[in-house]
Amino acid sequence: MLSREDNELLTQVGPGTPMGELWRRFWIPGLLSSELSGPDCPPIRFRLLGEDLVGFRDTNGNVGVVVENCPHRGASLFFGRNEESGLRCVYHGWKFDVTGSCVDMPNEPPESNFKHKVRVMAYPAMEWGDAIWVYMGPPALRPPLPEFEWCRVPASHRSVGKYFSDASYAQGMEGDVDSAHVSFLHRWLNPADNPTQETRNGLIQDDGAPRLFVRETDYGFMYGARRLLADGTYYWRVTQWLLPCFSLVPNPNFPRGGRVYVPVDDKHTVVFSYWYHPERPLRDDDPKIFLPLMHAGTFQPIMTRENDFMIDREAQRTKTFSGIPFDGVSQDLAIVQSMGHIVNRTRERLGTADVAIIAARRILLRLAKQLRDGMEPFAASHGDLYHVRALDVIDSEEAFVPLVERNNDVMMARV
Ligand code: FES
Ligand SMILES: [Fe+2]
Helix, strand or coil: CCCHHHHHHHHCCCCCCHHHHHHCCCEEEEEEHHHCCCCCCCCEEEEECCEEEEEEECCCCCEEEEECECCCCCCEHHHCEECCCCEECCCCCCEECCCCEEEECCCCCCCCCHHHHCECCEECEEEECCEEEEECCCHHHCCCCCCCHHHHCCHHHEEEEEEEECCCHHHHHHHHCCHHHHHCCCCECCHHHCCCHHHCHHHHHHCCCCEEEEEEECCEEEEEEEEECCCCCEEEEEEEEECCCEEECCCCCCCEEEEEEEEEECCEEEEEEEEECCCCCCCCCCCCCCCCCECCCCCCECCCCCCHHHCCHHHHHHCECCCCCCCHHHHHHHHHHHCCCCCCCCCCCCCHHHHHHHHHHHHHHHHHHHHHCCCCCCHHHCHHHHCECCEEEEECCCCHHHHHHHCCCCCECCC
16 A cells, blocks of 8 residues: 555656656667668657657667757647758758757858757667667766666567557556466466466466565565475566566566566556567567557557457356456556556555565655655666576475575576
C-alpha cells in the first residue's frame, strides 16, 4: 500500500516532478531505429515523460530529437520538411539541425543575426541496440549509455520491438517483477497445450506460491523466485531489475530478453521488448520476441479496454486460466490496463508474494526523493553496472545469497 502522495510521486513523470526528474537522469529508449528508416525520411512525432517531441534523421544519417513546437510561433515541426541536414518548419521556413541550432531563417533579412539567437530545444539522441535513446536531463550531467548485453551484440543477434500500453509505466513494471502471476495469468489448463515448453512453464505451475527473495544492487535489485520441485531440489528464477525500469527475464536458454516500460506520460507507456543471443545470429526456428498483436503499421495493440481484451469465456473454461487470447504479453497488457490508467495503491493489499514490487517502488521513491534533496542517482552515471544477466537454474541450494554468489559468473554479461 502507498499513501496517496507516494502514489502520485511514483506515477507523475512530467517536467519538474521528482520522479520525472529521476527518469531524466537516465538514457531512455524513445523510438525504434527502424522508425527513422533513412536519411531525410519523414519525421516521427512522439511523446516521452509528458513532453511532445519530434524525431528526425538528417541527410547525414544523424538522429535529432526536438520539442514538437517551433520556437517561432509554435507550429508543429512534425509537418516540417526534412531536407539538407535539418528540419525546416513549413510555416515560415525556419530550419533547425539535430543539435537544435537554427541554421536558416529565410523570412528575416540576410543581414539579420536573429537566427544565431534562436534554438529549438533539442535532446541528445543516440542509436543503441536498434533503438533511439534520448537523454532529457541537465546537459552537464549527461551520462554514458547503459552497457546492456542486448545492445552490445551485433544487430543480427537481436530483435527489438515496441508497443503502447494505455496505463502508467509503474503498472507494467510491477507485472514484470511479479513472478507469482506466471502460475495463474499465464497458466494452460492442460500444460501439454503450452507451445513454449522451453520456459519450464510446467515447473512454474507446479508451485504457485514461490518464495521470493530480494537483493538490492547498485543498479536496482535482483530477485529470486524459488519453487520446490517434486525431487526436493529448487527451480530458481532470478530476474534483474535495472533503473529506471528495465527487466531482464530469466529463461533457461538463449535467446533471452526483457522489457522496459518508458512513460509516454503519467497514464500511457511505450514498452520496448528485446531479445538476443550473445553468441550467434537469431534464426527462424528461435522462439520469437514477445509482442502483442497490433494494428498493421502501428504499435497499437488490437486488444483494448473497449473490446474487453477479446476475452474468450469458452477458452477460459477449457484452455487457459485467463481466457485472454494469443499469448502471455497480451495477457500481461490486458490485466495491467484493466486496473485503470493509474491504479489506486492506497487500497491494495500486498502479501508476501509482492516483495519485489515493494522493492521496485521503494527504490524509485527513495531515489526520487534523494534527487529532490540534491543527491544524484549512482546508477545513472555508471553504465558499466548494466552488464548483467538473469538466471534460470535448477539447484539444490535453498538460500538466495549463496545461490547468486555461486552463480556470479553466469550472471555477468560476456559481450
Ligand atoms: S512557426 Fe515555425 S517558422 Fe514560423
Ligand atoms: Fe506476465
